[in-house]
Amino acid sequence: MRRAPDLDRLTQELFAEIQSDEVPYEDLYETLLQYYQTPINLNAATREELRSLLLLNENQITTLLNHRQANGDLLSVYELQSIEGYDLRTINRILPFVSVQMSGANSSRGTLWQRIAREDNNALYLRYERVLQERQGYTPPTLYQGRPTTRYLGSADKMLIRYRVSHTKDFSVGFSLEKDAGEPIVWNPNNGQFGADYVSAHLLIQERGKLKALALGDYQLQFGQGLLLSSGLAVGKGAETITTLRRSSVGVRAYSSLLENSFFRGGALTYQVAPTVQVTGFVSHKNVDANLQQTQDSLAQYDEFTSGLLYTGFHRTASEIANRHRLAETLGGGNATYTSRDGNLAIGVTGLFTYYGTPILKRPEPYNYFEFSGRENLALSLNYSYVYRNFLLFGETARSSGGGLGTVNGLLASLGSSVDAALLVRHYDSDFHTLYGNAFSENTRNINETGVYIGLKVRPVARWEISAYYDQFRFPWLRYRASAPTDGHDALLRIAYTPTKTSLLYVQLRQRLKPRDLASTDLNNLYPTRALPLPGEQLRQSILVYYNTAPTPQLELRTRMQASRLRDDDGLAWRSGYVLAQDVGYQFNRTLKLTARYAIFDADDYDSRQYVFEQDVLLAVSVPALYGQGTRVYGLAEIRINRSLTLWLRYAETRYRHQDVVGTGLESIQGSLRGEVKAQVRMKF
Amino acid sequence: MKHCLPQYISTFCFFVIVSGVLPGAGVRAQGNGPGVRGARAAALGNASVALAGEVWSMGNNVAGISEIQRPSVGFYAENRYFSSALNVGALTVALPLGRTTAPDAGGVMQGTEGAAPSLSPAPAPTWARNGVVAFEAQRFGGVLYNETRVGVGYAYRFGQISLGARADMLQISIEGLGSRRMVLGTLGGQIEIVPRRLSFGASLYNLNQAKLASYQDERVPTILKAGLAYRPGSQVLLLVETEKDVERAANFKVGLEYRPVPVLAARLGLASLTEQASAGIGVLAGAFQIDYAAAFQQALGFSQHLSVSKSWGK
Numbered sequence: 001m002r003r004a005p006d007l008d009r010l011t012q013e014l015f016a017e018i019q020s021d022e023v024p025y026e027d028l029y030e031t032l033l034q035y036y037q038t039p040i041n042l043n044a045a046t047r048e049e050l051r052s053l054l055l056l057n058e059n060q061i062t063t064l065l066n067h068r069q070a071n072g073d074l075l076s077v078y079e080l081q082s083i084e085g086y087d088l089r090t091i092n093r094i095l096p097f098v099s100v101q102m103s104g105a106n107s108s109r110g111t112l113w114q115r116i117a118r119e120d121n122n123a124l125y126l127r128y129e130r131v132l133q134e135r136q137g138y139t140p141p142t143l144y145q146g147r148p149t150t151r152y153l154g155s156a157d158k159m160l161i162r163y164r165v166s167h168t169k170d171f172s173v174g175f176s177l178e179k180d181a182g183e184p185i186v187w188n189p190n191n192g193q194f195g196a197d198y199v200s201a202h203l204l205i206q207e208r209g210k211l212k213a214l215a216l217g218d219y220q221l222q223f224g225q226g227l228l229l230s231s232g233l234a235v236g237k238g239a240e241t242i243t244t245l246r247r248s249s250v251g252v253r254a255y256s257s258l259l260e261n262s263f264f265r266g267g268a269l270t271y272q273v274a275p276t277v278q279v280t281g282f283v284s285h286k287n288v289d290a291n292l293q294q295t296q297d298s299l300a301q302y303d304e305f306t307s308g309l310l311y312t313g314f315h316r317t318a319s320e321i322a323n324r325h326r327l328a329e330t331l332g333g334g335n336a337t338y339t340s341r342d343g344n345l346a347i348g349v350t351g352l353f354t355y356y357g358t359p360i361l362k363r364p365e366p367y368n369y370f371e372f373s374g375r376e377n378l379a380l381s382l383n384y385s386y387v388y389r390n391f392l393l394f395g396e397t398a399r400s401s402g403g404g405l406g407t408v409n410g411l412l413a414s415l416g417s418s419v420d421a422a423l424l425v426r427h428y429d430s431d432f433h434t435l436y437g438n439a440f441s442e443n444t445r446n447i448n449e450t451g452v453y454i455g456l457k458v459r460p461v462a463r464w465e466i467s468a469y470y471d472q473f474r475f476p477w478l479r480y481r482a483s484a485p486t487d488g489h490d491a492l493l494r495i496a497y498t499p500t501k502t503s504l505l506y507v508q509l510r511q512r513l514k515p516r517d518l519a520s521t522d523l524n525n526l527y528p529t530r531a532l533p534l535p536g537e538q539l540r541q542s543i544l545v546y547y548n549t550a551p552t553p554q555l556e557l558r559t560r561m562q563a564s565r566l567r568d569d570d571g572l573a574w575r576s577g578y579v580l581a582q583d584v585g586y587q588f589n590r591t592l593k594l595t596a597r598y599a600i601f602d603a604d605d606y607d608s609r610q611y612v613f614e615q616d617v618l619l620a621v622s623v624p625a626l627y628g629q630g631t632r633v634y635g636l637a638e639i640r641i642n643r644s645l646t647l648w649l650r651y652a653e654t655r656y657r658h659q660d661v662v663g664t665g666l667e668s669i670q671g672s673l674r675g676e677v678k679a680q681v682r683m684k685f
Numbered sequence: 686m687k688h689c690l691p692q693y694i695s696t697f698c699f700f701v702i703v704s705g706v707l708p709g710a711g712v713r714a715q716g717n718g719p720g721v722r723g724a725r726a727a728a729l730g731n732a733s734v735a736l737a738g739e740v741w742s743m744g745n746n747v748a749g750i751s752e753i754q755r756p757s758v759g760f761y762a763e764n765r766y767f768s769s770a771l772n773v774g775a776l777t778v779a780l781p782l783g784r785t786t787a788p789d790a791g792g793v794m795q796g797t798e799g800a801a802p803s804l805s806p807a808p809a810p811t812w813a814r815n816g817v818v819a820f821e822a823q824r825f826g827g828v829l830y831n832e833t834r835v836g837v838g839y840a841y842r843f844g845q846i847s848l849g850a851r852a853d854m855l856q857i858s859i860e861g862l863g864s865r866r867m868v869l870g871t872l873g874g875q876i877e878i879v880p881r882r883l884s885f886g887a888s889l890y891n892l893n894q895a896k897l898a899s900y901q902d903e904r905v906p907t908i909l910k911a912g913l914a915y916r917p918g919s920q921v922l923l924l925v926e927t928e929k930d931v932e933r934a935a936n937f938k939v940g941l942e943y944r945p946v947p948v949l950a951a952r953l954g955l956a957s958l959t960e961q962a963s964a965g966i967g968v969l970a971g972a973f974q975i976d977y978a979a980a981f982q983q984a985l986g987f988s989q990h991l992s993v994s995k996s997w998g999k
Contacts, residue, residue: 415943416918423953452962454953456941458917470939470955472962474983487983489960 010093038121038168039099042080043073047343047387052248054240055094058392059414060085065343074100085417089463089498099168106170106207115170120684122165127617127680129158130181133673137182137316137666152182152316152666159196164256166204172254175201182316182666191325197315200263204254212278213270218255218263221282222247223335224383224396225408227446228352230438231255231262237442239494239508241455241467242420245410245440246394249337249348249383251280259313262436264331276338283332287325289313292358305361317666328357344387350398352379354435367478370404370430370448377401377433390414396439404432406446408439410453422455422469430477442473442490442514450474465496482535486515503549511541518568526569536569558583560599566608577603579610579626593638603627617648617680630656630672644685650678717832717855717897717905718930719744719871719890720825722775723761727990728965728978729940730954732926735886735914737847737875739974740779740994743819743838746888746910747849748873750817751840753779759994766985770827777821781813816841829860838871845877855905857897867895869905887911906930912938920944934958952978965990972996 040049042064050061063084068074077100080086109115137152158181164174177196179185186193202217220231226247238244252270255263264284272278289310306327315324337348354377362368381398395409410424424440430448437446440453451473458466474487489512496506515535518526523533542564550556560583565576581599588594595615603609609627615636616622626632634652641647653675656662662669722744726733733745740759742749756779763773821836833856840849851871858864873888890908897903912926924940936958944950950967965978978990 413943415921418917419921419923421941421943421953454955454962456923458923460915460917472960472983 038166038172039097041101041168042077042098043068043100043102044169045098048248048250048339048346048385051243051246052250053094053097054243055097056090057085057243057414057420058387058412059390060090062387073102076100088501092501106167112171112205115167116165116173119165119167121167122163122685124163124683124685125160125619125680127158127160127162127620127678129676129678130156131669132675132677133662133669133671135663135666136668150317150319150666153318153321154179154182154184154316156181160258161196162256166254169207171206172202172204172256174254174256175199176256176258178258180314180316183314184321198258198313200255202254202256204252210272211269212272213252213268213280215252215254215268215282218265219268219282220253220255220263221268221280221335222250222253223280223337223350224249224348224381225394225410225439227383227396227398227406227408227437227439228350228379228381228434229333229335229436237440237453237469237471237490237492239467239492239506241469241492241494242412242422242457245422245424245453245455246385246392246412247439249346249385251278251335251337252282276341277336278339279334279336281332281334283330285328285330288327288329289315289323289325290327290358290360291323292326305359306356307361307363309360326358330355330357346383346385348383350381350383352436353377354379366483367480370477372433372435377435379434398432398434398437400431400433402431402433404429406432406434406437406439408446410440418459420457422453424453424455426451426453442471442488443475443479448475448477448479450476463498465498466494467496468493481517482515483517484515484532484534486535488513488515488537490514500549503547505547506545508544508546509542510544511539513537513539516568522568522572526571536572538566538568540564540566554587556583556585558585560612562610562612564608564610575604575608577601577608577610577627579603579612579632581612581632583615585615591640595636595638597632597634599626599632600630601626601632602629614652617650617678618646618682620678620680622652624654626654628656628659630654630659644683646682648678648680648682652676652678717857718908720773720823721763721990722777722992723759723994724965724976724978724990724992725942725950725952725967727763727980727988728952728954728963728967728976729924729942730938730956730961730963732912732924732938732940732954732956734873734888734910734912734926734928735875735884735924737884737886740777740819741992742840743777743779743821743836743851744775744823746873746875746886747819747838747851747871748840748847748875748886748888749849750779750819750838751842751847751849751875752812753781753817753819754812755996755998756780757994757996759992761990761992763988763990765988766982767987770829771825772827773823773825775821775823777819779817779819781817783814783816812842830858832857840873845880847875849873855895865897867897867905869893869895882916884914885912886914906932928958954980961988 040053047061047065050056050064067083077095077098080091106115138156141148141151158179160178162176164172166172178198179196183197185195187195200218202215202219204213204215204219206213221229222231223229230247231253252268264282265286266282266284268280268282270278270280290306291310292304292306294304309327310323315321331352331354333350333352335348335350337346339346356375359375361373362371377400379398379400381396383396385394390413392412395407397407399405406428408424408426410422413421415421426440427450428441428446428448432447434446439446441449442451443449451471453469453471455469456467460466469492471490475482476485478484492508492510494506494508496504498504516538517533518536542562544562547559560581563576563578565574567574579599579601581597583595583597585593585595597614599612601610603626606627609625611623611625614622614624614634632654634650636648636650639647653673656672659672662672662674721727721731723739723741726736726741726745736742736745737749738752740753740757759777761775765771817840819838823834825832834853836851836853838849838851840847853869853871854866855869856864856866869891870893871888871890872892875884875886877884888910891905892907894907895905897905908928908930910926910928912924915923917923920943922942926938928936928938936956938954938956940952940954942950942952948969952965954963959982961980961982963978963980965976967974967976972995974994976992980988
């Protein structure tokens with residue numbers, strides 16, 4: 001019986017504070033949490049799989065593999081304590097995500113159907129969410145200049161059905177149906193709509209002799225450092241300054257998340273052609289959201305084009321529905337990976353060809369000058385990973401159509417039993433186009449960036465850990481909202497203290513300098529004579545203090561204070577935001593657990609908004625952006641009705657001071673309160 | 686909102702002190718400051734105020750020369766951004782005064798023959814009985830502008846504390862304007878807070894605020910440096926340091942040195958004010974310690990540093 005993973009604490013340990021609205025964090029975390037749902041078998045896991053946990057350093061992985069080789073299979077997870085480099089903190093961190101099973105062949109446990117039928121790790125989730133107040137988008141349309149105004153076409157309910165049964169290194173079968181708030185339920189098979197707006201299903205079979213993986217339906221791929229193919233298993237810069245730097249080459253993975261655009265649909269197959277060589281081939285075809293436009297100019301290159309893909313996954317208004325699944329995307333490719341017998345050296349080549357049914361033509365802005373345009377993109381890459389004693393070298397270099405190059409190379413080093421260091425250098429040309437890549441970068445995409453990252457982790461005395469990183473980056477070409485080449489830096493320092501097994505205290509400081517165009521009024525006041533509107537040196541400093549303790553086994557207390565301030569340029573005023581949150585969790589008995597939070601926030605404006613992690617129903621993550629003045633409260637009940645049935649109920653509300661409208665546009669609510677309810681049922685069979 | 690800021694502004698000050706990050710100011714040249722000594726310090730982002738026991742301590746923190754046990758000489762050359770007008774050359778000699786009580790392999794201290802050998806595996810470090818004296822000559826610049834400096838320093842160690850002082854004769858010459866000479870005084874101190882694990886160093890350069898010119902009351906910069914050296918393990922050295930010139934923004938520096946084997950060292954460093962990252966290697970070749978460092982500044986490019994030092998006798 002594994003301990004229930006404290007995913008909240010995991011997110012605290014792995015992720016830095018959020019500073020961007022461009023990334024759908026909630027779905028990203030969900031992808032990661034999904035990954036952690038299938039525990040890794042310590043007796044069968046390869047070096048690469050152990051790395052993908054992000055919780056072990058290279059030395060610990062090496063000693064575990066050596067222990068396995070010398071003494072055979074582990075008999076219990078508690079045997080980890082006898083392995084060099086495994087302190088209690090490490091063991092406690094990985095315990096929820098690992099298991100110890102006999103490493104015999106899957107077929108020894110019966111046929112595939114028997115194994116699926118008997119598998120314990122299966123669950124059907126039903127989830128329902130709704131904002132209680134009426135939002136603008138759900139009111140009857142009014143007339144504006146004789147035409148009805150835009151409204152959402154569906155109901156305000158958000159619903160999700162998901163089923164998955166999986167066993168590590170054996171199989172995974174599942175499906176998901178989702179309807180976002182505001183999306184109508186349409187049954188139109190001709191248009192690929194089967195009720196719910198988002199439908200996904202997958203079948204993945206692994207380790208059948210030389211057939212290492214076969215995926216049908218929705219799947220994801222991750223090879224090398226994720227420069228061409230990355231499946232959301234990427235944390236990037238965070239409070240964990242060493243292990244999250246490197247991406248794990250996990251290959252073909254089942255897809256059961258809700259990110260509506262970041263998966264492949266079709267088939268993928270990994271085959272072992274030699275004891276040390278695995279080859280993967282894959283094809284995918286799906287229709288993605290895009291805004292199609294007709295060319296007005298008869299001499300133009302294309303009659304019809306799209307100015308870019310839409311990634312939100314929302315299909316609520318008439319125009320969103322018009323853009324739904326308008327762009328056919330076909331892609332195919334392959335990967336061949338050589339792994340030495342001891343697992344220390346891995347070299348892989350990857351190819352990816354993407355073809356769009358309609359050419360892509362970004363808006364003619366200067367910052368889009370080098371962006372991808374056209375119908376097709378061919379990208380080829382070479383990746384490597386090599387362990388030498390206490391050093392781990394890794395990297396990937398790729399070239400895309402048109403000659404753009406991208407490269408990312410890193411080094412992780414255990415410099416002693418208590419010091420880890422990391423170095424990562426990356427360079428992505430302004431015309432390097434990776435449409436599914438998500439390698440390490442400051443930008444949300446791997447384009448137009450050069451940078452050097454240095455990370456350090458020190459455990460000076462027992463129970464104390466200091467982690468820090470310094471990342472310097474340069475953007476040689478313009479970016480959205482930065483109309484000149486710019487450079488900046490990002491630095492983080494975290495001091496963590498774990499006085500006991502059940503408590504954690506840390507202070508985290510971060511500073512980021514990332515230039516951004518100034519508002520025209522600021523520009524005129526600051527530089528009345530400046531001919532060129534150079535971007536302002538936007539500086540953001542933030543602090544996070546977090547304390548988590550369990551005075552008794554039933555009671556858990558969490559306090560979180562975070563504050564940040566930012567300044568658009570030297571000499572301009574600081575704007576700041578602040579949140580103080582207190583959480584209480586109490587496990588009444590085996591049946592009922594209650595968690596609640598009361599938080600007070602005060603942020604000057606949208607730029608100084610605060611993102612605060614919240615506990616949510618299992619497999620969901622909630623990270624609301626708080627700005628203005630007010631309170632944020634939520635309560636969550638987890639009720640275990642019996643062995644197979646668990647119910648979660650959650651109510652959350654934000655109350656604002658001195659505001660009579662909450663939100664903007666179609667999401668706006670009259671009044672100063674926004675409350676939402678969420679319920680989820682899990683059935684295990 | 687504004688009224689609840691002070692509490693965390695002060696926290697930020699703490700942050701800034703320990704992490705060495707600040708919005709960068711302009712890049713500084715030598716500018717009559719103490720400059721860099723040794724490619725080891727250069728590779729460590731010049732976070733060198735807590736380093737000791739090498740001939741380059743003469744320029745980085747004069748208190749550090751008190752730990753030198755054998756006569757040593759060092760030569761250092763530096764080139765910034767491939768411009769010959771920014772070259773630096775330095776020659777340093779350090780001489781221990783009086784006998785060092787060298788521990789022998791058995792751990793038996795001199796003068797205690799016949800006593801039971803001590804059980805500590807590592808012999809206690811020793812230092813010259815009457816302190817260490819050092820001489821240095823340094824030149825910065827090219828034909829149009831150059832600075833020449835001749836210095837003498839002395840440091841003495843008692844218990845866990847070292848103190849040092851140094852006097853410099855600094856001559857500044859500008860083509861067509863002639864030259865000017867002045868005398869500068871420098872003080873330094875180092876404390877081993879936790880033996881062989883944590884030490885602290887501070888140094889004050891030009892405490893007399895020597896005057897360069899009456900015009901605009903131009904003075905040689907007065908610079909105070911303070912920093913920590915921390916050894917989490919036998920192979921790793923971490924350094925943090927802050928440096929404040931009276932007339933410039935504060936600089937924060939961090940350095941990391943990794944010595945997998947005794948004869949080889951790899952180093953990394955960062956400096957916030959110049960936004961400069963540096964890296965280097967050091968090799969112990971027989972009696973010679975050879976160090977090389979390269980530093981990169983995003984706007985100005987590469988600097989290179991090379992130093993060679995040698996010690997004599999037992």
